[in-house]
Amino acid sequence: MEPILQCSGLCKNYVGKTALQNVNLKVERGRIVGLLGPNGSGKSTLIKLCSGLLTPSTGILSIAGMAPGVETKKIVSYLPEHRYLSDWMCAKDLLTVFSDFYADFDMSKALDMLQRLGISLSSRLRTMSKGTREKMQLILVMSRNAQLYLLDEPIGGVDPATRDYILNTIISNYSENATVIISTHLIADVEKILDEVIFLREGSVLLHTPADELREHEGKSVDACFREVFKC
């Protein structure tokens, strides 16, 4: 099967700023990939390009061999960094919306996760704590049987126990056909579950290697490599 994500010569420019320049990437299926880089390195831009929220300035981006559009949105599951759902909606409403629009939404999986986390179907987003809200958003995204999951800072603002839960959900959701791309700063927490890592600096890809290979080569953790590479 073709790689789930392929970029060649991908550039994204804004007025007075180049967010991504000449990005060439090939990400195969069945991987958990870490997209790592400091603020402003272009991580969010790349993820938004893959999810179809932005269009490339030049270059080619293809998801499962297709250009971003309605067909790729059917197979891509995107978790934005911040809140994006209507406050007044309750858990049941959200499940209904997702299952209405996405053919690959697994309602039983979602209900199971809600139950295990003790989130009641009638609880509204506006009354949920920050951690519960993040879990809710994650449940919606991970209950889809998508081919590409794009998680933008999924563990950023939550407590360590929730972090563990989120990482465990990502592992247990693993499928050979699907790839998860995680964009994060919290490398030390996440690196144990990563197959491959991509380092981004100022819109360019610095490296893209398997995590264990990096560890073997450098004799240190991915987190330590990152600190060294991106020393201020």
Place this chain on the structure above:
Amino acid sequence: MLSKLIHYDFRSTGRAFGPTYLVVLALSVLYTILNHIPHANSRPLTALFDIICGLYILSLFAMFLLTLIFCIKYFYDNLFKDEGYLMHTLPVTPAQLLWSKIIIGGVWTLASCAVAFVSLWIASLPGIRSDIRYDREFLQFCQQALNKLAENPEYIGVLLLSILTIIAGLIFVELLFYTSMSIGSLVQRHHRIVAVLVLIGFMIAHTILLGILSTLSDIQEVQNFVERVSFSLNEVQEMCATLGCVLAYFVLFIGVNFVINNVIMKKHLNLE
């Protein structure tokens, strides 16, 4: 997919209109009740009646204003703010997103008109203070129209074309507002001010265009052409032709607005 979007948009917007409609209807009921109470010599009651009358009329205006503002605000919040992250990653095209907003904008406008009409009917139930019967006048108008239709069945075409033109006109006006907001989203700050300026710009542009068209119609050749054409058409066909021209104008600019919105949402999406 479009029906799912419409369903979603209805659920999101319905909660705002319910209370407004209730207030309008309640005021009209209050008005009518007071209208039936004899209070010629009671100063407080007379004063109360006048206040309620004023409030009711105010509420009608407020309802229409709120409908307009709310639909535009919903368009912007849903597509260009946080919720845009959800809407633009759903497997739908920007055209479908736009149509859904147009349809619910139209439906809520019509609903507001219906509520206004019902409340006017309630308020105009024969009472002591006022006996203007809006409903009676409206019914008379409907009766006359139906009679005319019965006499000349070919007027059905005119009726249908009129309805179509009105709907197109409604969509056209909605899109003027929506497109202004979309263009407003392109700037980093002050997007509302930019949107208002763009809207004014559109209105000026259309006024100028209509001015040009009317100047063109003053040209002798054009007038001769129109005379020749209208000579060969009967009354019904002439009305249809006129309506057709208006409809074509609306449809053309609906298309233009659609293209602008599509381009903005596809290529220049700038979520806050």
Place this chain on the structure above:
Amino acid sequence: MAWQFSSDRPIYTQLADQIKLRVVSGRYPAGSKLPSVRELAAEAAVNPNTMQRALSQLETEGLLFTQRTSGRFVTDKEETIMDLKSSLAQKVIQEFLQKMESLGFTQEDAAQMVQKAEKREREVS
């Protein structure tokens, strides 16, 4: 026994070592069926691909084998496990001796101290 590994070395080799420990300690007895890759990965909180790589390596080394329909098993050859056990023990001993040497003890001193400590343990229990 919790899975212990650090991020500063390739994880798959550490996982392989941990599985070896579990086999040798009897947690995964000879000939027994191993949990699935997914279960092991979830238990260890690692990527299933990484766990798969560790298991494949152990298969190459002969400690595990796969039966196509039934899954992955620990070898039933007792000698393989015994060999592994002694080589792991050898490593521990070597490390101990090196550490004692860095503290300033000779190998004979170290051996004597071990005997004394073992005697004390027996008296206590």
